[in-house]
Amino acid sequence: MPFDPVMAERRFGVGLSPGRAAPGSVAAMLDSLAGPDAMARAWTIPPYERAEPSRATMRARALAVRDAETEADRTAAMEARSRMRMAARELYARNLAVEMARSVDTHDGLRERLARFWADHFTVRALSGGYRHLVSPYIEAAIRPHVTGRFADMLRAVVTSPTFLLYFDQLRSYGPNSPRGLKHGRGLNENLARELLELHTLGVGGAYTQRDVRQLAELLTGLSSSARRGFHFRPGNAEPGAETVLGEAYGGDDPALDDILDAMEGLARHPDTARHLSRKLAVHFIAPDPDPDMVHAMADRYAATGGDLLATVEAMLTHPAAWDDPYRKVKRPVDFIASGLRALAVPPDRIVGAGRRDVHHLLRVPMRVMGQAWQAPVGPDGWPEADSEWITPQGMAGRISWAMRAPERLLEALPDPRDFVHHALGPDPSEAVSFAAGAAQTRTEGVGVVLASAAFNRS
Amino acid sequence: MSLSRRDVLIRSLALGCSAAAAPLVTPVALANAPWEGRLVVIILRGALDGLDAIRPHGDADFAALRPTLGGGDDPSGLDLDGFFTLHPGFESLHPLWQAGEFGAVHAVSTPYRDKRSHFDGQDILEAGLPGLGGGGLRDGWLNRMLQLRGGLEPEIAYAIGRERMLVLSGLAETARWSPEADLAVSAQARQLLNIVHHDDPLFRDASADAIEIAASLELEAERAEQTGAMMQADPMMAGVAVNTTHVQLADFAASRLRGDTRIASFSINGWDTHSQQDQGLRRRGGMLSDTILALRAGLGDVWGRTAVLCLTEFGRTAAENGSGGTDHGTGGAMLFAGGALRGGQVLGDWPGLAEADLYDRRDLMPTRDLRAHAAWVMAQMIGLNRDELEQVIFPGLEMGARPGLLL
Numbered sequence: 115m116p117f118d119p120v121m122a123e124r125r126f127g128v129g130l131s132p133g134r135a136a137p138g139s140v141a142a143m144l145d146s147l148a149g150p151d152a153m154a155r156a157w158t159i160p161p162y163e164r165a166e167p168s169r170a171t172m173r174a175r176a177l178a179v180r181d182a183e184t185e186a187d188r189t190a191a192m193e194a195r196s197r198m199r200m201a202a203r204e205l206y207a208r209n210l211a212v213e214m215a216r217s218v219d220t221h222d223g224l225r226e227r228l229a230r231f232w233a234d235h236f237t238v239r240a241l242s243g244g245y246r247h248l249v250s251p252y253i254e255a256a257i258r259p260h261v262t263g264r265f266a267d268m269l270r271a272v273v274t275s276p277t278f279l280l281y282f283d284q285l286r287s288y289g290p291n292s293p294r295g296l297k298h299g300r301g302l303n304e305n306l307a308r309e310l311l312e313l314h315t316l317g318v319g320g321a322y323t324q325r326d327v328r329q330l331a332e333l334l335t336g337l338s339s340s341a342r343r344g345f346h347f348r349p350g351n352a353e354p355g356a357e358t359v360l361g362e363a364y365g366g367d368d369p370a371l372d373d374i375l376d377a378m379e380g381l382a383r384h385p386d387t388a389r390h391l392s393r394k395l396a397v398h399f400i401a402p403d404p405d406p407d408m409v410h411a412m413a414d415r416y417a418a419t420g421g422d423l424l425a426t427v428e429a430m431l432t433h434p435a436a437w438d439d440p441y442r443k444v445k446r447p448v449d450f451i452a453s454g455l456r457a458l459a460v461p462p463d464r465i466v467g468a469g470r471r472d473v474h475h476l477l478r479v480p481m482r483v484m485g486q487a488w489q490a491p492v493g494p495d496g497w498p499e500a501d502s503e504w505i506t507p508q509g510m511a512g513r514i515s516w517a518m519r520a521p522e523r524l525l526e527a528l529p530d531p532r533d534f535v536h537h538a539l540g541p542d543p544s545e546a547v548s549f550a551a552g553a554a555q556t557r558t559e560g561v562g563v564v565l566a567s568a569a570f571n572r573s
Numbered sequence: 574m575s576l577s578r579r580d581v582l583i584r585s586l587a588l589g590c591s592a593a594a595a596p597l598v599t600p601v602a603l604a605n606a607p608w609e610g611r612l613v614v615i616i617l618r619g620a621l622d623g624l625d626a627i628r629p630h631g632d633a634d635f636a637a638l639r640p641t642l643g644g645g646d647d648p649s650g651l652d653l654d655g656f657f658t659l660h661p662g663f664e665s666l667h668p669l670w671q672a673g674e675f676g677a678v679h680a681v682s683t684p685y686r687d688k689r690s691h692f693d694g695q696d697i698l699e700a701g702l703p704g705l706g707g708g709g710l711r712d713g714w715l716n717r718m719l720q721l722r723g724g725l726e727p728e729i730a731y732a733i734g735r736e737r738m739l740v741l742s743g744l745a746e747t748a749r750w751s752p753e754a755d756l757a758v759s760a761q762a763r764q765l766l767n768i769v770h771h772d773d774p775l776f777r778d779a780s781a782d783a784i785e786i787a788a789s790l791e792l793e794a795e796r797a798e799q800t801g802a803m804m805q806a807d808p809m810m811a812g813v814a815v816n817t818t819h820v821q822l823a824d825f826a827a828s829r830l831r832g833d834t835r836i837a838s839f840s841i842n843g844w845d846t847h848s849q850q851d852q853g854l855r856r857r858g859g860m861l862s863d864t865i866l867a868l869r870a871g872l873g874d875v876w877g878r879t880a881v882l883c884l885t886e887f888g889r890t891a892a893e894n895g896s897g898g899t900d901h902g903t904g905g906a907m908l909f910a911g912g913a914l915r916g917g918q919v920l921g922d923w924p925g926l927a928e929a930d931l932y933d934r935r936d937l938m939p940t941r942d943l944r945a946h947a948a949w950v951m952a953q954m955i956g957l958n959r960d961e962l963e964q965v966i967f968p969g970l971e972m973g974a975r976p977g978l979l980l
Contacts, residue, residue, distance in 0.1 A: 444775075482735055483754045493692070505775050507782035508735075511754040514766065514780065518758055546772065550765040559758075563765045566780075568773035 120540035121437060125573050126399060127223025129453025132529075132537040134221055140431045146222035147262045147424055153216040153226065154258060157466060159209055162275065163344070165251035166205075167198045169276065172244065173341035202247045207473040208466065209250035210488055214477065215462035217452035228261040228427070229253065230448065231398055234496040236272045236314065238281040239489070245277075249489045252277040265391065265421040266382035269314065270375050273306075276339035282306035282494070289335040289353025289369075302353075307331035309494050315381040317390030326359050333357040333377055336369050347371040360384060388416040396430060397499055401442040405435035441572040444501040447484035449573065450513060451477060454565050457538040460524045476520050483512035505571075517565035522558050531560025538564050607722065607729070610878050610913055610954030611830045613837050613868060614715065614740060614947075617861070617885040618695060619844035622899050623906025624891065624937060625854055626663060627677045627919060631656035634926035638892045642850055642899070657919045662858020665812060666865060669910060674876075675865070676916035678907045678946055678978065680924050682887055682939035684969070689901035691845070694886030699739035701944060703969040712743025714944075715836060717966050718951060719745035728789075730836035731829050733822050738838050748786065748834075752825040753818075756787035793832060800828045800871040807870035813863045823864045827871025830879070844885060848896035865910045877912035880950050888937050891926055904937035907946060913954065915980050944970045946978060953979050 119136035122143060123129055130136065137143045160166070167175070175195040182188035217226050233253045240246040256275045260268035272278045279285060287303035288295035295301060307330035311322045336352030339345045352369030362380050365373035381387060392412035396404035408430065415429035416422070430436050445453060455465065468476070481488050485504055491497050498504075521528055528534075531551040535543045543551075547567045554560035564570060628643045628650055629635050636644040643650055643660065650658030651667050657679070659667060669675035684704065685697040693705055701714025712720075719725055720743065730747040732738040741747050758766070763784050770776040790797070804810050804824065813820060819841055826837040841861055846853040861883065869876050888905025904924070910916065924930050924938040932938045948962040948970060963970050 479753065483751060485735070487735070501775055505779045506749075507779050507786055508749060508751055508754050510776070510779040511756040511783040511787060514758060514783065515754065515756050518762065544772075547769050550768045554765060555759075555761055559762045559765065562758075563762060563769055566766060567769035568776035569769070571776065572773075 116434075116437060118437060120542075121441075123223060124540075125436075125441065125443075126227065126431070128217040128220065128226050128449065129223070129456050129573075130538060130540055131218070131456045132459050134219075134456075137221075140428075143224055143431060144424070144428055147225055147228075147427065149222075151225065151258070152222065153220050154254070156219060157212045157215045157462065159212050159250050159254045160205075161255035162248065162251040162277065163255060165248055167202050167247075169245075169248070169341040169344075171198060172202075199244065202244065204470060206247040206250075207470040207478075209247065210477055211466045211468055211473050213250065213448075214452055214455055215465045218456045218460060218465065219462040224427070225261065226452075227399070227449070228423075229258050231395070232257045232261050232268065234491075235394070236268070236278065237491055237494050237496040238277050239491065241280055246489065248277055260423070262424040262427075263422070264382075265387075265416075265423055266379045268423075269378045269382050272314075273310075273334075273337060273374065273378060274345050274371075276345050279306070279337055279339050279345070282309060284334065284337050285339060287331065287335050288351050289332060291354055292335060292352050292369075293350045294348075295335075295351065295353075302328070302331045302335070304328065304331045306337075307334055310334075310381065313495055315390070316384055316386040317394075320384070320386035320390060322360060322386075329357040330359045330377070333359060333364055333374060336371070337374065382421045383417075385413070385417060388413040388421070392416055392426060392430075395426065399430070399443070400436060400438070402499065402501075405433070405438075408433040408435040441569075443573045444504050445571055445573045446497060446504065447481045447486035447509075447512070448488065450484070450571060451481060451516065453570075453573075454517070454520075455524070457534070457565070457570075458521055458525060458529070458561075459537070464524075472523075476523060480512055480516040480520065483508065483515070485509045485512070513571065514562070514566045518558065518562035521561050521565070528557040528561050531557060531564060534561050535564050538570050539567075544569055607725065608835060608955050610880065611835055611837075611872070611875060611911075612950065612954060613826060613830070613879065613881040613911070615861070615864070615881065615883045616695070616699065616738070616740065616838070616840040617844050617857075617883055618840050618842040619691065619846075619885075620694070620887050620889055620901060621844045621857075621883075621885040621905060621908075622846060622850065622854065622889040623677075623679060623885075623904070624888065625850060625899070626660050626858065626908065627653070627679055627906045628658045628660065629656060629679070629923065629926065630658045632923070632926045638926060640893065641897055642893050644893075654919060656923075660854055660858055662855035663862050665809075665859070665862045666910070668809065669865070669869070670917055673915065673917040674869070674912055675908070675910045676914065676978070677909065677919045678941075678943070678976070679919050679921040680904045680937055680940045681907050681921060681943035681946065682904045683943060685887060686903065687933075689887060689903075691886060691901075696739065698884055698886050701740075701947075701967045713738070713740035714947070714966050715741045715838060716743030716745050716747065718955065718957065719743075719747065719836075721957070721961055721965055722955070726833070728829070728833050731826065731834050731838070733826055733837060733839040734818075736840060738840065741836070741838050747836075750786055750790075750825070752821045754783075756783055757791075758784070758787075793828065796831060797824075797828045800824055800831070803873055804867055804870040807866075809866050810870050813866055815867070817860070817863070819860050819864045820867045823867035824871055827868055830872060831875050846889070846898045847894070847900060848898040850893070850898040853898075861908070869910070879911040880913045880954060881910040882947060882950065883908040883910075884943065884947070888939075890935050891931050891937055892935070902936035903932045904939035907943050909946075909978065913980060914950070914978050918977070920976055920978055941973070942970060945972050946976055948972050949976055949979060 123136045175198050178191040182191045256271040282305050283303050284306045288300035290301045308327050312318050316322055332353040336347050338348040349369050356363045356365050364377045393409045396409050411433050412426050412429040416426045419425040535548055535551040547569055550563045551560045625642050649661040652658050666675045683698050685694050699713045727746040727748045732741040732749040735751045770780050822839045889899035889902040893899055922940040924940050928934050944967040951957050
């Protein structure tokens with residue numbers, strides 16, 4: 115099947131919108147991706163380095179409470195800490211609202227989907243509730259700028275991100291023969307090395323061995339972060355000597371960050387990485403069992419361009435199998451809600467201006483009931499792809515409830531369901547959905563039944 | 574939900590879309606409740622520090638190990654039996670202790686050793702197996718128990734809350750619901766939903782099940798109201814905030830357990846107290862206490878036939894660490910409550926806290942597999958025999974002698 119604008123939005127974007135024309139061709143989609151990131155400018159999320167309260171601020175506030183010498187100082191310090199915590203909660207809620215607003219406002223929906231895809235690929239979770247507001251800033255700094263660039267650059271950005279290193283316990287990994295390792299009797303923590311190979315690059319079926327995990331773990335020692343200094347390389351933690359990962363030797367007697375970054379380049383260029391990432395993209399966007407010929411074409415393109423992700427996406431979009439009928443994926447709750455807001459044309463400034471409580475009740479709690487606690491997946495492998503993981507009775511109850519209740523709390527006036535069915539599903543909705551939209555007794559139920567329909571929930 | 578009832582539902586819808594007002598399903602009452610006892614399994618994720626919840630004040634080594642966590646001349650703990658004291662966070666359970674409805678088993682653990690990973694530890698706890706094995710976990714021990722009994726309606730067991738509970742997952746059908754997912758749609762909207770899902774079996778089945786569960790809960794609304802009233806009337810609930818997630822889970826569980834449900838499981842998270850444990854345990858202890866008080870109030874007469882087991886993946890280090898907390902350990906405590914159990918006592922063989930008595934010279938030495946206690950409770954309440962318990966439900970377990978926790 116050839117290019118179809120409705121499919122371009124529903125399968126590769128964040129859904130149809132009554133106020134945003136669907137792209138007219140694959141070339142138009144690629145042009146948007148190659149152009150500037152308009153949504154990041156219009157609806158800002160502070161990148162990690164500028165997000166407040168930062169880890170440094172949080173540490174300073176905690177120390178001020180601890181070190182207060184008088185009762186009055188202590189009270190003042192505690193008040194300052196409370197204000198900081200409130201600011202963190204506000205930012206966390208705003209981050210979610212902005213993520214939704216970008217999806218509603220964009221002409222470049224594929225970029226939003228790619229940002230979520232790669233953020234999920236490099237999943238992190240805040241170590242405690244106090245740091246939740248820093249997850250979006252991590253994504254904004256380390257991932258989003260690279261979704262149309264080179265995979266190696268994204269990989270290098272994440273392994274030098276404090277949030278990522280903390281999540282994988284890398285700060286507790288010491289070269290056994292490093293000065294600090296010897297002094298404190300500390301050793302390696304293989305966690306990050308294993309996940310980098312298994313999840314982030316070659317994939318679980320990739321051609322690596324336990325020896326590669328071990329060598330990579332040794333090579334990664336020295337990656338560090340602190341509240342005060344942020345990311346830094348600590349040679350005193352780093353294992354001396356060269357390490358051989360997947361047949362390539364990195365580093366020498368003087369441990370250096372560049373050796374680690376070179377190794378990231380090597381992992382990114384590995385043919386198993388090309389295959390793993392290409393297949394994962396195709397599974398995410400198109401089907402659980404994507405056309406092998408399309409996956410090959412994507413992996414070839416990835417390899418030929420040195421891991422250029424825009425070229426890889428182009429190989430997917432220009433392959434005929436990308437446009438096969440029918441829709442075979444289920445929207446994740448975050449995409450379900452984003453596309454619902456988009457179809458309803460909820461004004462983006464209204465979403466961003468919503469208070470913390472509304473964000474909580476209209477977005478966060480419903481997502482949780484649907485099975486996707488925002489930015490808090492269980493493990494480093496991120497959210498599941500299988501339809502059956504999402505469309506459970508409880509998950510479905512969450513989708514139906516949101517569809518029936520949220521729209522009237524988001525809009526002054528609901529659209530006529532007979533129009534809305536076209537806003538949401540395009541010019542040719544199925545007869546069943548058209549009938550149901552028209553047969554409802556109230557606008558609320560008519561709009562709700564369209565949003566809850568299988569057709570709207572698939573992508 | 575069972576296929577047969579789903580089929581009935583689908584057939585009833587196929588008759589036509591005009592019968593808008595009639596309720597779509599009448600929940601099938603269990604013809605015969607297969608046993609009377611109620612078992613509530615609460616998973617405390619994050620690893621509860623048993624040594625702080627139930628403090629061995631009488632142990633000569635305790636004070637030195639826990640200088641800021643109850644080991645000093647801390648007046649805040651409540652005396653239990655002259656040897657153990659109760660962390661003040663659990664204060665509101667003290668009257669239950671005195672009434673013989675709350676107690677603990679100390680120095681227990683699952684068979685999990687050494688790696689001290691939360692995720693592996695919880696998996697082993699819920700799978701009820703001696704180790705993780707290689708092939709992935711198929712099911713949880715409560716589900717294997719239901720598989721053995723067979724022929725039960727899914728409502729016999731409820732996994733409550735938004736998380737998947739491995740302990741109840743498996744081949745035997747069980748019900749799973751979160752009180753957060755309250756689905757209220759009109760009869761006509763239900764009809765329309767069925768139309769828009771008709772051609773997509775995944776959506777059709779899931780939403781039919783969702784509507785069916787919600788409808789059956791609606792028909793039980795009277796009982797839920799009753800639960801609310803019972804909780805309100807109970808003087809012990811005076812200090813309990815009822816609009817919290819954990820109390821709502823307890824409320825939902827109590828409503829089900831007063832009906833046909835016999836097993837309920839949910840989790841309370843946040844026990845991983847690496848720092849500022851005193852505050853952390855006050856908060857979590859308060860949550861767990863509120864939960865137990867709410868179950869008691871909401872269950873009414875049924876409380877007398879109820880056993881509540883609070884299980885955690887492992888204990889924490891015997892010594893407190895440098896940040897006013899404790900790190901991942903091995904042996905710990907199982908808290909229990911309910912009128913079906915013999916509370917007012919701390920059970921278990923106390924191994925002592927001298928360095929040589931510790932596991933790995935750092936953790937409380939487990940002196941019994943906590944699965945043995947769960948097994949004995951099920952043996953008595955549900956009438957399972959030793960072979961079933963030691964071979965199928967908890968493979969590799971030696972139940973040993975009957976512990977003193979059963980009435």
